[in-house]
Amino acid sequence: xxxxxxxxxxxxxxxxxxxxxxxxxxxxxxxxxxxxxxxxxxxxxxxxxxxxxxxxxxxxxxxxxxxxxxxxxxxxxxxxxxxxxxxxxxxxxxxxxxxxxxxxxxxxxxx
Amino acid sequence: xxxxxxxxxxxxxxxxxxxxxxxxxxxxxxxxxxxxxxxxxxxxxxxxxxxxxxxxxxxxxxxxxxxxxxxxxxxxxxxxxxxxxxxxxxxxxxxxxxxxxxxxxxxxx
Numbered sequence: 256x257x258x259x260x261x262x263x264x265x266x267x268x269x270x271x272x273x274x275x276x277x278x279x280x281x282x283x284x285x286x287x288x289x290x291x292x293x294x295x296x297x298x299x300x301x302x303x304x305x306x307x308x309x310x311x312x313x314x315x316x317x318x319x320x321x322x323x324x325x326x327x328x329x330x331x332x333x334x335x336x337x338x339x340x341x342x343x344x345x346x347x348x349x350x351x352x353x354x355x356x357x358x359x360x361x362x363x364x365x366x
Numbered sequence: 367x368x369x370x371x372x373x374x375x376x377x378x379x380x381x382x383x384x385x386x387x388x389x390x391x392x393x394x395x396x397x398x399x400x401x402x403x404x405x406x407x408x409x410x411x412x413x414x415x416x417x418x419x420x421x422x423x424x425x426x427x428x429x430x431x432x433x434x435x436x437x438x439x440x441x442x443x444x445x446x447x448x449x450x451x452x453x454x455x456x457x458x459x460x461x462x463x464x465x466x467x468x469x470x471x472x473x474x475x
Contacts, residue, residue, distance in 0.1 A: 286461045297372075297453065297467030298410070305461045313462075345409055347463070352398045355455070355463055357409035 258282065261346050261358035267366050268333070268340065276331045276361045278346030285350060287329035291315060292343040301344075304329055333363065341365050367392050370456050372466035379473055383444045387469045389454030390436045399430055401439045402453040404468065410453055413439075444473045 259280040268274045278287065286305050290298040290313075300313030304323040318337025323329055329348075333340045341364050347355040372389045379385050391399075399416040414421065416428040416437050427440040437456075441448055454466035 288463060290465070298465040300462070300464065303462060311460075311462070343407075349461070349463070351461065352457055354400050354412045354415060357411070360409050 259346060259348050259356055259358040261344075261361050263361060264359065266361055266363045268363060270365055271335045273332055273334050274363065276333070276344055276346075276363070278329045278331065278358060279327055280329075280348045280356075281327060282348055282356065283326070283350075284348035284356075285326070286348060286355075287323065288347040288349075288355060289313075289319070289321065289329070289331045290345045290347065292345060298345060301331065369393060369458055369464045370454055370466040372454050372469050374467055374469060376470040376472050379444050379471070381444055381446060381473055381475055383473075384440065384442045385444060385471065386441075387439045387452055387454075387471075388436050389438070389456075389466050390434075391454075391456045391458070391464075392435070393456070393458045394432075394435060396435075396456045396458050398457040399437050400455040401426075401428055401437075402455055402465075404451045404453055410465075413452070441471075444471075446473050446475065449473045 262277045288303040289301040302321045304310035320332045344361045346358045349355040401413040402410040403413045404410040416430045420429040425442045429438045451468040451470045453468045
């Protein structure tokens with residue numbers, strides 16, 4: 256089945272650790288996105304990528320890093336520089352100027 | 367000014383009511399527009415795309431007003447199952463998709 260897969264579903268991080276969230280799609284979409292959602296809040300754009308080997312910062316990129324080495328994959332690393340990383344992270348993909356499809360999300364908690 | 371703005375609500379309506387949400391956007395060069403629905407602790411799912419001519423899907427009608435830079439969503443004959451958060455989404459250019467903060471709808475019996 257075609258779709259977008261995020262893993263893991265739940266992730267616990269100790270303070271000071273880097274963690275990487277996985278996002279894979281087999282929809283042959285060029286564009287991919289990472290959003291962060293805090294309880295009761297909307298989605299805020301972290302990074303997005305229009306094509307392979309290219310990505311742009313969104314509105315809240317500080318403390319995060321990404322790579323886009325393959326069309327299918329857009330992993331997000333939450334670094335120790337992100338001071339408040341506990342949130343719901345959503346990955347999405349789209350083709351040009353059309354709707355985005357989302358993965359089921361990863362809930363990251365700092366312990 | 368935020369790129370995309372929505373009234374957070376909540377909108378509390380009885381079953382069978384008609385309810386409308388508006389969303390404004392700041393970039394006049396924005397290229398495409400969507401409404402998504404998000405249930406609690408779930409990922410957003412596309413409800414409908416919004417076209418200049420307006421479009422309808424059953425009880426849902428979406429409209430775009432480029433001159434005033436807003437889009438709207440009308441829900442007729444509200445059902446209990448319509449209770450959710452409705453997110454306005456704008457492609458502001460170069461594939462950048464910006465979400466509004468969402469409008470929460472509560473439909474009561």
